Amino acid sequence: MFVGRATELALVRGELRAAGNGAVRRMVIEGPEGIGKTALIRQALDGEANVRVLAVSGDEAERHLRYGIVRQLADQARSVLDAGQGIGGPLGAGSGRTVPDGAGQGSGGPLGAGPGRTLLDGIGLGAGGPLGARLGTDLRGRGPGGTGLGRAGLGRGGSGSAGPGSGGSGVRSRGAGQEGAATRSAAARELWSVGEALCEAVGRLQADGPVVVLVDDVQWADRASLRALGYLLRRLRAGRVLVVVICRSTADPWLPEGLRRLLTGDGRLRLVLGGLSAAELAGLTPDPLSERAARRLREHTSGNPLYARELLATLAPTTLADPGARLPAPEGYARSFTRRLRACGAETRALVAACAVLGEPNPLHVVASVAAVAGEPLPLHVVASVAAVAGEPLTALEEAVDAGLLDELPGRFVAFPDPLAAATVYGSLGAGVRARLHLAAARVVEPTGTALRHRAAAAGGPDQPLAEELTRYAAKEAQHGLWLDAAAHLTLAAGLCESASRRDELRTAALKHLLLGGDVVRAAELAAVRNTDPRPVRRYILGRLALAAGRLDEAAELLAGAWRDRSPCFAADTAEQLAWLHLVKGDPAAAATWARLAAEQPIKSTTARPYDVLALSTATLDAEGRRAAREGIPAAVRMLREGEAGAAAEVLARVVAARDEAGLPHHRLVGSALLAVAEHGDGRWEDALTGAERALAEAEGLGQRWLLPTLHVACVAPLAALGEHERALAHATAARAVARCQRNVMGETQADLALALLGAGAAPAGADDPFVPDHRPQLIETLVAEGRLEEAETELAVLPGDGARARARRARLTGLVLAARNVPARAEESFTAALGLLEGAACPLEEARVLLDLGRLQRRTGRRRAAAARLRAAEAIFARLGARPLVAACAQELEACGLEPPGTVRLGLTPQEYSTARLVSSGLTNRQIARELLISVKTVEYHIGKIYTKLGIGSRVALAAKLAELEESA
Numbered sequence: 001m002f003v004g005r006a007t008e009l010a011l012v013r014g015e016l017r018a019a020g021n022g023a024v025r026r027m028v029i030e031g032p033e034g035i036g037k038t039a040l041i042r043q044a045l046d047g048e049a050n051v052r053v054l055a056v057s058g059d060e061a062e063r064h065l066r067y068g069i070v071r072q073l074a075d076q077a078r079s080v081l082d083a084g085q086g087i088g089g090p091l092g093a094g095s096g097r098t099v100p101d102g103a104g105q106g107s108g109g110p111l112g113a114g115p116g117r118t119l120l121d122g123i124g125l126g127a128g129g130p131l132g133a134r135l136g137t138d139l140r141g142r143g144p145g146g147t148g149l150g151r152a153g154l155g156r157g158g159s160g161s162a163g164p165g166s167g168g169s170g171v172r173s174r175g176a177g178q179e180g181a182a183t184r185s186a187a188a189r190e191l192w193s194v195g196e197a198l199c200e201a202v203g204r205l206q207a208d209g210p211v212v213v214l215v216d217d218v219q220w221a222d223r224a225s226l227r228a229l230g231y232l233l234r235r236l237r238a239g240r241v242l243v244v245v246i247c248r249s250t251a252d253p254w255l256p257e258g259l260r261r262l263l264t265g266d267g268r269l270r271l272v273l274g275g276l277s278a279a280e281l282a283g284l285t286p287d288p289l290s291e292r293a294a295r296r297l298r299e300h301t302s303g304n305p306l307y308a309r310e311l312l313a314t315l316a317p318t319t320l321a322d323p324g325a326r327l328p329a330p331e332g333y334a335r336s337f338t339r340r341l342r343a344c345g346a347e348t349r350a351l352v353a354a355c356a357v358l359g360e361p362n363p364l365h366v367v368a369s370v371a372a373v374a375g376e377p378l379p380l381h382v383v384a385s386v387a388a389v390a391g392e393p394l395t396a397l398e399e400a401v402d403a404g405l406l407d408e409l410p411g412r413f414v415a416f417p418d419p420l421a422a423a424t425v426y427g428s429l430g431a432g433v434r435a436r437l438h439l440a441a442a443r444v445v446e447p448t449g450t451a452l453r454h455r456a457a458a459a460g461g462p463d464q465p466l467a468e469e470l471t472r473y474a475a476k477e478a479q480h481g482l483w484l485d486a487a488a489h490l491t492l493a494a495g496l497c498e499s500a501s502r503r504d505e506l507r508t509a510a511l512k513h514l515l516l517g518g519d520v521v522r523a524a525e526l527a528a529v530r531n532t533d534p535r536p537v538r539r540y541i542l543g544r545l546a547l548a549a550g551r552l553d554e555a556a557e558l559l560a561g562a563w564r565d566r567s568p569c570f571a572a573d574t575a576e577q578l579a580w581l582h583l584v585k586g587d588p589a590a591a592a593t594w595a596r597l598a599a600e601q602p603i604k605s606t607t608a609r610p611y612d613v614l615a616l617s618t619a620t621l622d623a624e625g626r627r628a629a630r631e632g633i634p635a636a637v638r639m640l641r642e643g644e645a646g647a648a649a650e651v652l653a654r655v656v657a658a659r660d661e662a663g664l665p666h667h668r669l670v671g672s673a674l675l676a677v678a679e680h681g682d683g684r685w686e687d688a689l690t691g692a693e694r695a696l697a698e699a700e701g702l703g704q705r706w707l708l709p710t711l712h713v714a715c716v717a718p719l720a721a722l723g724e725h726e727r728a729l730a731h732a733t734a735a736r737a738v739a740r741c742q743r744n745v746m747g748e749t750q751a752d753l754a755l756a757l758l759g760a761g762a763a764p765a766g767a768d769d770p771f772v773p774d775h776r777p778q779l780i781e782t783l784v785a786e787g788r789l790e791e792a793e794t795e796l797a798v799l800p801g802d803g804a805r806a807r808a809r810r811a812r813l814t815g816l817v818l819a820a821r822n823v824p825a826r827a828e829e830s831f832t833a834a835l836g837l838l839e840g841a842a843c844p845l846e847e848a849r850v851l852l853d854l855g856r857l858q859r860r861t862g863r864r865r866a867a868a869a870r871l872r873a874a875e876a877i878f879a880r881l882g883a884r885p886l887v888a889a890c891a892q893e894l895e896a897c898g899l900e901p902p903g904t905v906r907l908g909l910t911p912q913e914y915s916t917a918r919l920v921s922s923g924l925t926n927r928q929i930a931r932e933l934l935i936s937v938k939t940v941e942y943h944i945g946k947i948y949t950k951l952g953i954g955s956r957v958a959l960a961a962k963l964a965e966l967e968e969s970a
Contacts, residue, residue, distance in 0.1 A: 001283070001284060002039060002043045003276065003280045003281075003283040003284060003305075004276045004277065004280035004283075005036070005040055005043070005273075005276075008040055008271055008273065009040065009043060009044055011269060011271065012027070012040065012041065012044040012269075012271075013044050015027055015242055015269055016044065016045075016048065016051070016210070016212070016242055019210050019212075019240050019241055019242035020051075020210040020240055021240075022238065022239070022240055023238075024236045024237065024238060024239055024241045024242075024243075025241070025242045025243070025269070026233055026236075026242075026243045026245075026262070026263075026267075026268050026269075027242070027243070027244050027245070027268060027269035027270070027271070028244075028245045028246075028247065028250060028263040028264070028268065028269075028270050028271070029041070029244065029245070029246045029247075029271045029273065030246075030247055030248065030249055030250060030270070030271070030272045030273065031248065031272060031273035031274070032248055032304065033248065033306070033336075034304045034305065034306025034307055034332070034333075035273045035274075035275070035304055035305070035306070036273060036276075036305045036306070037216075037246045037273060038216055038246060039305070040271075040273070041214060041244060041246070045212065050209040050210070051209065051210050051211075051212060052205060052206075052209060052210070052211045052212070053211075053212045053214060054073055054076050054077065054202075054205075054211065054212070054213050054214065055076070055212075055214040055216065056069050056072035056073055056076070056214070056215055056216070057072075057215075057216040057217050057220075058215070058216070058217040058218055058219065058220030058221035058222075059217070059220050060220045062220070062222070063220050063221070063222060064222060065222055066222055066224045066225075067194065067222065067224050067225055067228070068221070068222050068225060069215060069221045069222065069225030069226075069228075069229070070194060070198065070224070070225045070228050073198065073201070073213070074201075077201050077205060191224075191227055191228065191231060192231075194224075194228045194231075195227075195228050195231030195232060195235070196231075198228055198231070198232045199231075199232055199235050199236065202232065202236070202239075202241055203239055206239050206240045206241050209240065210240035210241070210242065211240065211241050211242070212241075212242045212243075212244060213232075213241065213242070213243045213244070214244045214246070215229060215243075215244070215245050215246065216246045217246065217247070218245050218246060218247040218255070219247045219248050219249075219252045219254055219255070223254075223256065226255065226256050226259055227256060227258075227259075229245075229259060230256060230258050230259040230262055233259070233262045233263075234262065245263055250263050250264050250270075274303065275298065275301070275302045275303015275304055276298070276303040276304075276305055276308070277298065277303065278291065278294040278295040278297070278298040279291075279294065280303075281294050281297050281298055281301075281303065281305070281308050282294040284305060284308060284309055284312060285312045287317065288317070289312075289317055289320070290317065290321050290521070290701070291697060291700055291701040292321045292521060292701045292702075293317050293318075293320035293321035294320075295701070296320055296321065296323065296327070297311065297312070297320055299419065300327045300419045300420065300423070301330075301419075301420065302418050302419070302420075306330075306332070307329075307330040307332070307333055307420060310330035310331065310332065311327065311328075311330055314328075315327070315328075318525070321521065322522070322525070323522070324488065324491070324522075326423065326426070326427075327419075327423060328423055328427055329420045329421075329423040329424040329427065330420070333420050333424065334424045334427075334428075337405070337420075337421055337424045337425075338424065338428065340403045340404060340405060341403070341405060341425070343403065344399050344400065344403055344405070345396070345399060347371075347395070347396040348396040348399045348400050348403075348405070350371040350372070350396075351367060351368065351371045351393060351396045351397065351400055351406070351414075352400055352405050352406060352425055353371065353425060353429055353433065353437060354367045354368070354370035354371035354437060354440075354441075355367055355406060355414055355415070355416060355422070355425070356416070356422050356425035356426040356429065357370065357426065357429075357434065357437040357438055357441055357454075358370060358441050358445070359422070360415075361409055361413045361414065361415035362413060362414060362415075362445075363411070363412060363413055363414075364393055364394075364397060364408075364412045364413070364414050365393070366444050366445070367393070367414050368393035368396075369440070369444050370437055370440045370441050370444060371393075371396075372440075397414065404417065405417075405421065434457070434458075435457075435458040435460065436458075438454040438455070438457040438458035439454070439455070439458045441454040442454035442455045442458070448473060449473055449477070449485065449489065452466070452469060452470055452473055452489065452492075453489075453492065456470065456492045456495075456496060459496060462496055462497060462498040463496045464496070464497060464498050464499075466493075466496055467492075467493040467494070467496040467497050467502075467506075468493070470489045470490070470492050470493035470496070471489075471490065471493045471506065473489055474486040474487075474489040474490045474493070474509075474513070477489065478513060481664070483513045483514070483516040483517030483518075483664075484513070484514065484517035484519060486510075486513045487510045487511075487513035487514045487517060487519075487522075488510075490506050490507075490509050490510035490513060491506075491507070491510045491526070493506050494506035494507045494510065500532075501532075501533075504531045504532055504533040505533055505535075507526060507529065507531055507533070508531065508533045508535070508537065508538050508541060510526060511523055511526050511527055511541050511545070512537075512541045512544075514526060515541065515544050515545055515548065516607055516664065517665065518664070518665025518666050518668075518669075518702045518704060519665075519702055519703070520545065520548045520549055520702055520703030520704055520705070521701075521702065521703040523545050523548075523703075524545065524549065524703065527542060527545055536561075536562050536565035536566065536567065536570075537562070537567070537569075537570050539558050539559075539561045539562040539565070540558075540559065540562035540566075540570050540573065540574045540577070542558050543555050543556075543557075543558030543559035543561075543562055543574075543577060544559075544573075544577050546558055547559070547577060547580065547581055547584075547706055548666065548703070548704055548705070548706055549703060549705050549706070550705035550706045550708070550738075550741075550742040550744065551742075552581065552584060552585060552706075552742055552743055552744065553743070555577075555581055556581060556585075559574060559577055559578050559581060560578075562574050563575070563578065568601070568602060568603045569603060571601045571603070572598045572599075572601035572603060572604060572605040572608050572610075573598075573605045573607065573608050575594050575595075575597040575598035575601065575608075575610070576594070576595065576598040576605065576608035576609065576610050576613070578594040579591045579592075579593075579594035579595040579597075579598060579610060579613040580613055582594060583613055583616060583617055583746060584706060584744050584745070584746045584747070585743070585744070585745050585746070586745025586746055586749065587745075588616075588617035588618060589617070591613050591616075591617045592613070592614055592617045594610075594613075595610040595611070595613040595614045595617070596610070596614070598610035599611065607664060609633070609667055611632075611633075611634050612632070612633045612634065612667070612670065614634070615633060615634035615637040615638070616633075616637060616770065618768075631651070632651070632655050633652075633655060633670065633671060633674065635651050636648040636651040636652045636655065636671075636674055636678065637674070637770050639651065639678075640674070640677060640678060640681070640770050641770065641800070642802060642803050642806070643681075643802075643803040643805045643806035643809075644803050644805070645677075645678045645679075645680075645681030645682040645805070646678075646682045646843075648674070648678040648681075649675060649678035649679050649681075649682050649684070652671050652674050652675035652678055653675060655668075655671040655675075656668055656671045656672055656675055665698065665702060665704070666704055666707070668695075669695050669698065669699050669704060669707050669711065670707065670710075672691055672692070672694075672695035672711075672714075673692065673695060673707070673710050673711055673713075673714040673771050674770065674771065675688075675691055676688040676689070676691050676692035676695075676714040676715070676717075676718065677714065677717070677770065677771060677772070677773060679691065679718075680717045680718050680721065680773060681773060681845075682843075682845070683843075683844050683845035683881045683883075684881075685718045685721045685722050685881060685882055685883065686718075686722070686882050688714075688717070688718040689715060689718035689719060689722065692711060692714040692715045692718065693715055695711050695714070696708070696711040696712060696714075696715065699711050705738070705742070706742065706744065708735070708738045708747075709735040709736075709738050709739040709742075709744055709746075709747025709748070709750060709751060710735075710746075710747060710750060710771050712731045712732070712734045712735035712738070712751075713731070713732065713735045713747075713750040713751060713753075713754045713771055713772055714771060715727075715728070715731040716728045716731050716732050716735075716754040716757060716758065716772075717754075717757060717772070717773045719731065720757065720758055721883055721885075722882060722883070722884060722885075723883075723884040723885040723888075725758065728754075728758055729755075729758055729760060731754075732751055732754040732755045732758060732760070733751075733755075735747060735750060735751040735754065736748060736751035736752070736755070739751055746769075749764055749767050749769060750769050750771055750772050752764050752767065753767055753769055753772040753775055754772055756775045756779070757772065757773065757775040757778060759778070759782065763775055763779075774799075774800075776795055776799055777799070777809055777813060779795060780792045780795050780796055780799070780813050780816070780817075781813070781816060781931070782931060783795065784813075784816045784817055784820050785930055785931030785932075786927070786930075786931070787820070787936070789817055789820055789821060792813075792816075792817055793817060796810065796813055796814065796817065799813070804837050804838065804843075805837075805838070805843045805846055807837050808834040808835075808837040808838045808843070808846055808850070809834075809846060811830045811831070811833045811834035811837060812830070812831060812834045812846070812849060812850050812853060814830045815827040815828070815829075815830030815831040815834065815853060815854075815857070816853060818830060819853075819856075819857050819860075824857060824860075824861050827857055828854065828857060828858075831850055831853060831854040831857065832854075834846075834850045835847065835850050835851075835854075838850065844877050844880070844881065845877075845881060845883075847877065848873075848874045848877035848878050848881070848883075848886070849874075849886075851870045851871070851873050851874035851877070852870075852871065852874040852878075852886065852889065852890060852893070854870050855867045855868070855869075855870035855871035855874060855890075855893055856893055858870060859871075859893060859896060859897050864897045864898060867893070867897055868894060868897050871890050871893050871894050871897070872890075872894070874886075874890050875887055875890035875891065875894070878890060888918075888922075889932060892915040892918055892919065892932070892933075893915070895914050895915050895918075896912050896914075896915045896933075907950070907951065907962070908950050908951075909947060909950060909951075912933075912943060913943050913946055913947050913950075915933060916929060916933065916940060916943040916944065916947065917947050917959055917963060918963065919932055919933070920944060920947075920956055920959055920960075921956070921959055921960035921963045921964075926940045926941060926944070947959065
């Protein structure tokens with residue numbers, strides 16, 4: 001299964017097309033083992049017709065076999081010439097085509113190979129070829145009568161009688177300088193012969209179709225073949241050839257400098273592959289993988305698809321998603337790393353083991369002091385040398401860095417090159433060694449929490465004093481809003497408890513802190529562990545979990561039971577959760593009642609936000625509530641209802657940042673949804689969409705399902721504004737589906753309002769929600785376009801808002817109604833008044849809308865130049881905001897002004913007909929076109945008939961094709 005790499009695939013296929021058109025192309029693909037270099041080429045070549053692939057690969061075991069790569073190329077080319085078969089190789093590619101009759105024949109040409117001769121003979125590497133005689137003796141002094149590689153001309157270092165160690169009398173009679181010159185001369189002639197033969201072979205093979213020469217794992221190729229490859233790359237000037245070189249790094253010192261320059265110079269496509277994204281890794285398995293699991297897999301493997309596949313085949317998705325579970329290293333990675341580790345000295349192995357236990361990058365002296373107690377069963381003199389590492393660690397560090405086991409960071413810090421290396425080493429340590437190293441780490445690390453975690457990892461059984469230390473430390477973390485850290489320490493403490501009842505109490509506390517930290521997924525896993533804690537507070541916590549997970553009926557039962565048996569310490573929290581529950585279930589009055597109860601409790605909660613619920617329920621606030629409404633979400637909701645989107649966005653940006661620091665994701669997600677509404681209203685559509693989609697992904701990853709409908713809806717308005725109607729509709733539909741599944745009345749209402757905003761449904765009567773932009777301005781515009789002016793005026797009369805922007809919007813919509821009633825002078829007065837209200841109000845979106853509507857009016861009343869000025873100003877604002885549909889509307893109006901006629905002249909259409917044609921080709925219905933152009937549906941139908949007649953076509957598809965052809969030729 002191939003996933004991702006869309007950009008890289010397009011680049012490779014572009015190079016292949018260029019080669020097919022007669023341009024020699026060269027490219028190199030770099031990346032670590034398993035990153036998918038060969039898979040990328042395989043995918044790019046898959047299904048390509050008439051392409052011949054000479055695919056060869058280096059091998060570590062054959063690195064010193066002279067001309068091993070050249071021989072592979074020769075064997076593959078011979079299969080075409082002699083057997084008439086497609087060219088295969090490691091990729092299994094090939095077209096099955098043969099070289100034309102007569103190709104390669106002639107007087108001694110390099111390809112003069114018939115059924116009785118191999119291509120090795122043709123390029124001088126066969127037993128009877130000219131280089132075969134010259135290369136008959138290898139470097140070990142065997143005579144020309146030797147066998148195997150020597151006689152084939154492929155012996156290591158073999159260079160004929162003039163080669164080093166040949167023992168030939170001619171060589172012995174020369175002086176040292178003459179011998180060296182003769183050797184260099186022979187090597188040059190050899191390279192020329194082989195290189196020219198390769199060039200000729202590739203040239204002949206591409207005569208009947210493009211050829212791909214693919215050299216994989218070039219870092220394992222022999223130097224003689226690498227020099228021949230460089231010769232080929234330098235001298236290929238023309239032809240249908242693509243040379244692809246795959247290696248781990250072009251910086252590898254094994255590669256000849258000349259070849260490196262050829263691979264990295266200008267005019268070469270160089271792809272350096274990185275890891276796949278979390279979403280792409282999730283696509284590697286047919287089983288569903290949560291975003292959290294995919295993200296953790298990405299972090300652990302650095303996105304390497306080979307290692308990710310291995311882990312996906314051996315680990316359950318729940319294990320991948322659990323941040324407390326240690327992930328192992330894939331077997332293939334572990335074998336290679338362990339082999340390098342075992343080749344190092346004991347001091348180095350101890351240093352590496354200490355790094356694995358310490359975890360994070362640490363100063364070298366700290367790592368060395370931990371390494372000194374590695375405690376491996378070694379002879380006394382070795383143990384003494386290990387202990388000495390604490391004083392002289394640099395030698396061990398140097399060996400570890402040279403072996404690729406560790407990285408030295410600035411400041412003499414030490415760390416593993418990737419998480420898999422740490423997992424390999426930690427997994428290889430015995431239990432006793434791990435315990436000793438953890439105890440040593442606890443003595444030298446500074447953060448108290450880290451030291452406690454090391455002590456817990458070293459514990460061999462229950463340790464009540466340590467459990468209580470962890471509990472006290474977790475309480476301090478909770479005071480600073482570090483809920484997830486506190487939950488982790490409480491979970492460790494529970495595992496060290498001797499008392500079962502105390503263990504259950506600590507697990508209940510950990511569950512609460514997980515929920516406050518927003519991690520519903522981990523909270524649900526902990527809640528599934530058997531727990532006999534009888535206290536009412538556990539019912540409150542389970543009710544909170546049920547609400548966050550979207551199980552509203554279960555939440556109602558549990559929270560009601562917790563309220564009946566409440567104690568003052570959690571009464572405010574329980575009442576606040578009941579307030580949110582009733583708000584979500586569509587009962588704002590009951591939500592307000594419970595929110596007031598939460599605010600009135602004698603012991604105030606540090607995490608409850610009852611005034612947020614009061615603001616969202618539109619309840620009347622008391623004096624304390626009015627004070628709270630001056631800041632935070634209550635203040636932002638008031639500003640949004642008054643049409644002050646810019647001010648609301650500033651307040652909400654502070655809310656989101658502050659709650660992020662406080663570690664309350666569920667409140668931050670609510671603020672993020674409102675922030676998207678505010679940014680949309682302020683014309684910052686890209687920012688609104690980015691924030692809403694990020695919050696939605698976070699909520700899905702954390703399991704905050706009760707907020708999914710609201711966050712889906714928050715994506716709708718920005719997408720619609722940006723012209724992404726289908727994506728907007730998908731979010732609105734998803735919001736409705738999730739809300740109905742949960743019986744989430746608030747979410748279902750929000751989904752209906754979002755669908756009304758898209759023109760895909762009717763808004764519920766009297767519905768109003770701060771999480772959805774007011775759909776009524778859009779409704780009024782639709783009613784005006786459809787000629788239902790009395791209904792438009794009725795809606796306009798009750799349009800809320802007292803701010804400058806709200807009054808300007810009413811003036812603009814009034815102008816639309818007056819224009820539709822054919823009272824252009826009064827309509828223009830309304831538009832002009834709207835522009836006056838917006839002066840200094842920093843509402844560019846509303847200003848541009850007014851300019852667009854005023855420009856339309858002036859065009860219809862014959863003032864084309866004035867209209868064009870207004871329309872160009874509107875177009876500039878819309879372009880700055882990224883409002884693509886409104887930019888297109890301005891362009892259509894400018895076309896209709898007749899001042900920008902290229903398209904109309906070339907098609908023979910009037911400006912109005914051309915504007916209609918463009919809207920038809922974009923897929924709009926006749927009713928939607930009428931709304932855009934402020935004309936009747938019958939007029940649209942008339943224009944379409946005229947367009948079809950003038951262009952000699954009879955369908956919308958043909959019209960779209962005609963316009964596309966016009967744009968391409970422009």
